[in-house]
Structure formats: structure tokens, C-alpha cells
Amino acid sequence: MFRRTDAAISPTALYTGTVWRRNGLSHPAFATFAGTALWTGLVGPRRAASLLGAPDLDTMLLARHHSIDTLLERAIDAGEISQVVEIAAGLSPRGWRFASRYGSDLTYIETDLLAMSRRKEDLLTRAELMGPGHRVRVLDAFKPTGPNSLDALANELDPDQGTAVITEGLINYFPMPHVTTLWNSVGSTLHRFPRGLYLSDLHLDQSPGAVTATAKVLITAFVRGNVYLHFDREQDAIDALRKAGFDDAELLLPSSFEGVDPVAGVDRNLIVRATTA
Template sequence: MSRSERVSPTAYATGHFWVRHGLSDARLSTPQGRLLDGGFSAFTQLTQRLGGGSLEALMLARHAGIDARLDHAIETDGISQVVELAAGLSGRGLRYRQRHGERLTYIETDLPHMATLKADLLEQDGPLPAHHQVRPVDALADTGPRSLAAIADTLDPERGLVIITEGLMNYLPPAAADRAWALIAQTLGRFRAGVYLSDVYLLGHNRSLAMAAFGLMLSSFVRGRLHLHLHSTEHAKNRLTGLGFAEVTVWSPRDLPGAEAHAARAGGDRVRVLEARNARPQAPRKRATSRRTRAR
């Protein structure tokens, strides 16, 4: 098979989904994605009729919610390095590169075939700048060139680090999820300030017949079993602190700028944004101001 045929169909579908909603670049929309996104739209309409809510609202709420907390980490905590695991064909890396320029280092990662495909699509107009990279990484590898640790070795500990997983953790069985979380916590511990951001679905908040049917249909659509790892906010805090994080917060998208409207739709309130930190962040260092700037 060619490398594109080894990429998950859902990666193609979500790639076009983000483009369709104005959250990505047309380069990340593929013919496969346009075709599969049509099936995805029909699927989400079916889930709404069955009472499971809108899957589109859920995806938009989680995406905007993660963006809101990423903005906070950059603007308030002074963090200027981001690693996104299993980035797929999401346009977040491109959007943040365009917004922040060389001030922000953004590394998108995925398994080799997906990473190669994405790099090819993004480099249609020329090579990516040094501060925006697409690299192959296995989120469960603790050593080796394709490990998260190897990526961290190339970064500056004083600039802090945000690690993002969106749409990944529910594909991992419990033991693998714990392993991934522990590796992320260990990596963030190497940085002045470290923040982990992810979507999360609390079992206690999503326990209903309609949601059970919704989960079965979604598992069928993505061709794999989905796992709900966390029962409640308290369970999330206990489990992640036990795996090495110092502080854990579970955000409702209703409380995050840019995500409120999506969370107000049926289905959009099913997701939460998980934020875990390595320690209380230090205040970012003030940059020296030139005499010319002070005179203005």
C-alpha cells in the first residue's frame, strides 16, 4: 500500500472537517477527506436524531476549548514551545505558526505515515520554517528517536512546553493511556513550566442509554473500540496526580472563550478540557526594552 492508504480514514475525514469549519488550510483537505466527511456529516445527523447530541458540536467545543487554554499558556505563562501528539490533519499548528511567527516553536507529531503525509501536504508551497516541524513520534515509546523524550531533547527547558493530545486518549486501552500520561508528565517535568491539554469525556457525565448507543455507533464509524478512562473530575485529579502531574483542572467548554457557543449545543456539553501541570508556572521573564522602544 502507498503511505496515504495506511492513514486512518478518520484522519482524512477530520482533516476536511476542520477546513470546512474555517479552522484549517485548504492544503489539508484531501479528496479522501471530502468524500469521508460527507459520511461523517450523515453519521452526526443520525446521532442527533437518536438523542446523542451533535458530534460536530462536540468536536468544535473540544477544539476551541483546547485553543483557549493554549492561548492562556502562551500569553499568561510565557510558554513558547508546543508539541502536539497524534496531530493528524488538524490545522492548529499552522494557525498558531501564522499567529505567533518565530516566537513560538510548534512541533506536530504522529505515526510515520501520517507525519509524512502531513509534511508533504504542508510543503506544497515550500519547506516549513524551522519553528514549525512535523515529526514521527510514538506516544508510547519511552526511548529512541521517535519518542517524546527525543523531541524534548531538542527544546529549551527555559521556554516551557505545552503538550497536546486531541482525539487520541480514548483510542488507547487503560494501561496504554496510563503509560502515555506518565511519559507526558515525565517530559513536562524537565521544563520551567509544563502544561498538558487534552479532551476528556467523564463517564459519570456521559452515562445514559442514548450515549451508550452513541458510543457504539462512533466505535463502529472509527473502526475501533473507544475507552472512557475517567469517571469524574475528582477521579481525573487523583489518577493524573498519581501518574506524576502536580496540578489537574477539568474545564467545561462553557467556561472557555471561543468554546461557549459550541458547548451550548446538544452534544457540545459532553466533552471537557483536561489541563495538567508539572508545577505552578513561574512568571515569564521580562524582555529587555530598547532605548528606541522606551522613547515611543
């Protein structure tokens, strides 16, 4: 079990890593004591929030993860994408799972800030989970150019291959100027390739009353920081993505994907799919 570096991993990475592992999506090597403790500590608040009508956090996380997986699988299987960059990958098992499944047919680069990327690479290396084409790199999601930017990382990729960028569980934890910088960077970078796909998730500020307030309090406690709801309407988010340089964009309901149970609240976290061509 991953122990000595748990304290340096963000709460979101610890918690989501535990959710993936508890639901059979991850490898035992991704387990953390701190993540298990955090998950256990939030069982009571999660149950209380559910009684007030708030959606279950784990259910939302699993629906989000499955939906993004499905969209990525479709693009790879259709021959549209053969390179993936996952930003702020944390303890996500997606890189390991997709690299294992597609082997040398797929280049998968997991990125994060320095401390987390070092820990992820160490974890994957020690557990012998690093497959062909699977890499870990340092990347600052909000740095538009220069070393450790997405623009610089793109130089490692084949300019003739379709490329996807994923930012799961990131957008709503940063203020709008950061999101604009990120989206501009992703949109600009993906235009360097024949096909570009951006996958993410987004909470809208459109649900009134105590349910939204309760859910926001729970998520704020979960991330130990602020939660930002940038857009009131889907069209506002789509317009912002187009302004960032994407040729097409849509927000999808997780319940529209096969394998996602349409339980109450699961569609509060919308899936972002934006493309360049």
C-alpha cells in the same frame, strides 16, 4: 487537493481534517477526497443519532478544538509557554495556525507515526506553510524512552523555556495501560522545563442509557475501532493525572469558553488541563 496518500491516513485524521476545513480553521492544502467522502457518509448517521438525543459529532469536535486553542493561546500570551509538542497531530491545522501567528517567538513541533508525519511534512512543504520554528517529527505516543519517544524529542527543545504538550482526540481510543504510559511520559518530560502544560480531552463514563450508547456507536464507526471510557468521575481522572506526575490538573467544560455554544451534549467531551512547575 491532497490525494495520493489519503488511503494511509487514519479515519480520525481524515474526518477531523475535513471538519476543520469546512469550518474555516484549516488551509485548502489540507483537503482530502477520502475525508470529504467519510464526512459525507456520516451525515445520515449523525442526523439519526441527533434525533435520539446524542450530541452532534462535529459540534463536539469544534468545541474541543476551540477550547484547547484558547488555553494554549492564553499560556503563550502570558509568556508561560514558548514551545509546543502536538502528539498525533494528524491533519490538525493548529501547528500551521499557531506558527503563522507567533512566528519565531514559538517553536511548534507536530508529531505522529512515520507514515502520517511524512505526509504532513510533505503537505506543509509543498504548500509552503512551514514557518520559522515549525517542525514535523516522528513520535510514538506510547513509547516511554528511546528513539521516536517524547523523552528523546524533548532533547531538541530549550530546557529553559515553558513547554506544552497536546494530545487532542487520542485518549479515549486506547486502553488504560496505554493512557497511563502516555501520561507518565508527558508528566516526566514536562518536569524537565520550568513550566509545563498538558492539554487534552476526555470522555467520562457517566451518562446513562441510550444517549451514551448511541454516541459510542457513532464514534466507534467514526474511528473504526474501539472507544474506551476510562473514568466514571472527574476526580478519578484528576487523581490519575496527579499520579502521573502533574502538580495540578483540572477538567473543564467546553461551554465555559467564550465562543463555544452551550448546546446539548457539547460538554460530554471534557478538556484536560494539567500543569507542572
